[in-house]
Amino acid sequence: MLNIIRTSLRTGRVTVPYPEQSETGACRGRPHIDPDRCDGSSTCAEVCPSGAIAVTRTASGARRWQLDLARCVFCGLCEEACPLGAIRMSADFELATRSRDDLIVGVTHVPRDTSDAREENPPAVAVGSATSAGREDLAASGNYLGSRIRSLLKRSLHIRHMAAGSDNSCDWEIAHLLNPVYDVQRFGIDFVASPRHADLLLVTGAVTRHLEPALRATYAAMPFPRLVVAVGDEACGGGVLQGSYAVAGSVDRCLPVDVYIPGDPPRPQAIIQGLLIALDRLEPKMKRVELRVDA
């Protein structure tokens, strides 16, 4: 017993005060596109293992480059492959959104001779990129959570986790939320065994054929109000598993999803951010990005 007390005293406090403070470290987060360097060629799209990057041609002859962060596996191969250095992997990991649409980054290259409407289009400006500007908002949302949960759900938030065919990396990161470093219970959030006790369904994986009935049954067993959060690239957009005979492709093909948390897997802080967004209904950092370049 003395040993146990001594161990605890020696260890001290190890909890990371996220979201008040956040260290991004050297994590491989969101790829950023430099529209002025991008020539709309498809080198990056060819190496992308999950089809997150697509280059298409519009009817007017413009080329459209598009990155879908829901499908991105954050491997960095596009950064290595781009001969123009137009893609840079950043450490932005707070990518959770309420809408699938907000995970799209598009760049349209309009040929000069057809850009009659040039005057009407604003110059290429990145909007909604994940910066530290929203830090105070997020911290405030953490503090505000207790009252918010009470007003919204009349009790603390209970989560039912469901692995719907993931590679277990997302599930390990969710399990890490309960360790003393992330300690998600400090927000009044806890995990429960039964979906009947749960307010929120936290789903990982591209939903395998063998688990789809269980996923639907779990959701059906939950009381109202209920939320669904998709965690990880496979749950958000299928990741590298798209096209397999054994998966549905993403959670939103089976259930209505309230919050998407991209990442392969998302870091524990990114999952906390997504849970806070799901609860407090504040604006997430990611917004749909549409850039226009006159080529």
Next chain:
Amino acid sequence: MIVVEEVRNELFAGLRHAVGEAALRRESGREVSITVPVDRLADACAFVKGNLAAPLATMVGLDDREQAGVFRLVYVFSVDGKWVSVETEIDPARPRFPSATPRVPAAHWYEREVQDMLGLIPDGHPDPRRLVLHDDWPEGVYPLRKDFDPTVPVPRVDGPRHRFHHLHGEGIVEIPVGPIHAGVIEPGHFRFAAVGEVVLHLETRLFYTHRGIEKLAEGKRFDRVLQIAERVCGACSLSHAVAYCQAVEAIAGVVVPPRAAALRSFFLELERLYNHVGDLGNICAGVGFAVGTSQGGRLKEEIQRLNERLTGHRFLRGVCRVGGVRRDLDAVHLRDAAQTLQKVEAEFRRFVDLLLATDSLMDRMIGTGAVPFEAARDLGAVGVAARASGLDRDARRDHPYAGYDQLHINVPVRTEGDVRARAQVRMDESFASFALASEVLRSLPSGPLFTEVGDLPPYRIGIGVTESPRGENVHWVRTGPAGSIDRYRIRSASYCNWPIVALAVPGNMVPDFPLINKSFELCYSCLDR
């Protein structure tokens, strides 16, 4: 230690005796391949397994109807650091083969899988039920046949229900659990037959997370398949990536540069460490020892943060590439790694001392979930589960890869086979891993990070093996035309060890199941693919 040439000669002479003149022999590099007629398949497998005491490493079914008009089965055995493959051809007009399982019990799941995925029926298999595909999958649709079109949705049918083994008798209660469990873990179904608190029988129904990964790899370029191999599993990402790369490198005839080989070993040891340290914490969770759970979780987090600082990824994805590695360590990284590992090792030592000195924890672990040596050997246990039951095998030493031929591999073995033995093996291995990791850091060779891999020769076979934190992973790869992958068989450590869990539980109390399960700490995703 038997000399390889002797093995081959003895093997071939014995095989001629066992299966007759019809056996054909082919050799290349570290692989010996013997083709036998289908009716002598079981004899040949039993001979290799029995006479050479060779464990079954993997078994692959192939649809070669287009090229050769046959289905093919390849049973791969591990003999003295080499691979011995027993091959047979099956006529598509009569898609059956005599099961080797009655004589080579470790083949039991492979043969059931071949039946599900390719429609080849193992005659005389003691348990020919479905394994990978579940009840609502239609009869006669075989996803690994080449004429299966993955773009056409497979309908759900109201098929016959899976037949569980039922035990009948006064006081016997059946307890179904899963596929969704109470905690944050992966899905699987367990069915206990218990009398009072004591489990009489445990049956598992797994493969809920089957994602069709082997089919997904077919026809894709070899470098793209690496991105899939890395995502077979989270906690063994790097072991799978390295095993796949080694298989492809064997086909390409590429030698990984010394610095890349050493870095692979270093990162693989980091993977072992974060898993083992975390698993010891999880064992504490299995008995409700909260301080142990917290300490294990905290130390695991330290190592995963180091992973992220060194490679950009907490699970070490993106480290490996075919031909070498993608990430280098600079002076800052090396200092950070040395300091962090030193600090974590000291704290891990105190953590282990605390566990060993906590009587209430030891009391639950000693004698619980014992696996006898014979069961571990016959079912082909690997990794910690094998070494805790007296089976001395470790791929790092038995099939040296990456930089392990340059390192001193200490393989701790215990004989009790219980939860405590598995925990103790993890503790001893973790200390050995700390030592290995520092050994690599001290003697990191300089030089390039990868060798360029050119065109791959078509229809060649490569085998890659790694010792993941859970045990030996064997990746069997055959190339197709234009640098594509034609067949990819992933045999994870969990594939060998899940059947052992079902053997370890009977005789124990139902509440000890989580503890026993955590002492194996197997992946579902690695298994189900």
